[in-house]
Amino acid sequence: MIEYLYLGRVAYDDALRLQEELVEWRREQRIGNVLLLLEHPPVLTLGRHANRANVLAPPELLASHGVTLHQINRGGDVTYHGPGQLVGYPIFDLRSLQRPSGGRMGPVDFVRDMEEALIRLCAAYGVRAGRIAGLTGVWVQDPDGTMQTGARKIGAIGIHVSRGITSHGFAFNVRTDLGGFALINPCGITDKSVTSLEREAPSKETLPELETMADEAARQFGSVFKEPVVALKSLEDLRATACEAKSPIQTQSDFPAEDTPVQIPKEVQRLRGEGSRIERA
Numbered sequence: 001m002i003e004y005l006y007l008g009r010v011a012y013d014d015a016l017r018l019q020e021e022l023v024e025w026r027r028e029q030r031i032g033n034v035l036l037l038l039e040h041p042p043v044l045t046l047g048r049h050a051n052r053a054n055v056l057a058p059p060e061l062l063a064s065h066g067v068t069l070h071q072i073n074r075g076g077d078v079t080y081h082g083p084g085q086l087v088g089y090p091i092f093d094l095r096s097l098q099r100p101s102g103g104r105m106g107p108v109d110f111v112r113d114m115e116e117a118l119i120r121l122c123a124a125y126g127v128r129a130g131r132i133a134g135l136t137g138v139w140v141q142d143p144d145g146t147m148q149t150g151a152r153k154i155g156a157i158g159i160h161v162s163r164g165i166t167s168h169g170f171a172f173n174v175r176t177d178l179g180g181f182a183l184i185n186p187c188g189i190t191d192k193s194v195t196s197l198e199r200e201a202p203s204k205e206t207l208p209e210l211e212t213m214a215d216e217a218a219r220q221f222g223s224v225f226k227e228p229v230v231a232l233k234s235l236e237d238l239r240a241t242a243c244e245a246k247s248p249i250q251t252q253s254d255f256p257a258e259d260t261p262v263q264i265p266k267e268v269q270r271l272r273g274e275g276s277r278i279e280r281a
Contacts, residue, residue, distance in 0.1 A: 030245035074168035076158030084175035152195035
């Protein structure tokens with residue numbers, strides 16, 4: 001089962017701390033697989049192997065636009081988050097997932113399935129999208145189904161895996177102000193552009209609000225990963241589940257530890273109760 005929670009607009013630091021908290025709970029088996037869906041104020045994030053030169057704007061320009069910069073431990077280079085962009089953070093235990101062909105799912109398989117979920121999300125709103133060999137993410141296709149005349153990126157993906165538990169995830173441009181991407185070379189790619197669902201959809205006026213888009217994204221995740229999907233009403237519900245869980249169950253992982261869990265500051269407590277207005281499925 002995949003439980004998902006729409007949190008609305010969340011400061012990047014708060015979302016990062018919340019991910020760290022949920023990763024620890026998932027590792028301890030206090031919660032199941034959880035998909036956090038939200039949006040951020042304007043922010044740039046640099047993956048662990050990012051080239052700082054791909055941030056084109058000087059610090060004073062970023063500050064004047066209220067854009068913060070964060071170095072984080074996900075894969076990938078630099079990306080932009082901002083209002084109107086649906087951000088998804090799957091806190092999944094890869095050991096609980098199976099590849100369609102059989103066997104345990106690995107990080108690359110997981111990324112490919114995330115791409116597939118976003119490709120299907122695009123299709124749900126009349127936009128043809130696909131992959132480009134050698135590049136992670138989701139790209140809008142030309143009307144003839146090819147990528148020959150200027151591929152346009154609509155979804156960026158970058159994850160971190162520690163002892164089998166995923167964090168970070170995807171950024172899907174819905175009504176995003178694409179001007180924010182002028183501050184960077186998105187994902188370190190200089191010869192391709194960025195687009196949004198609002199720009200590409202045949203019926204822009206009928207695009208739903210971000211919360212409704214989150215519902216559809218969660219449904220597509222469930223379809224791709226072949227898991228039932230349930231909407232949580234609030235973060236408090238999730239916390240209650242974790243608090244009521246029995247003592248952590250130690251498991252043997254085939255994945256190497258890549259980081260050390262940190263103690264979560266109390267600031268994240270302000271997110272309590274800021275759950276979705278979505279009724280349980």
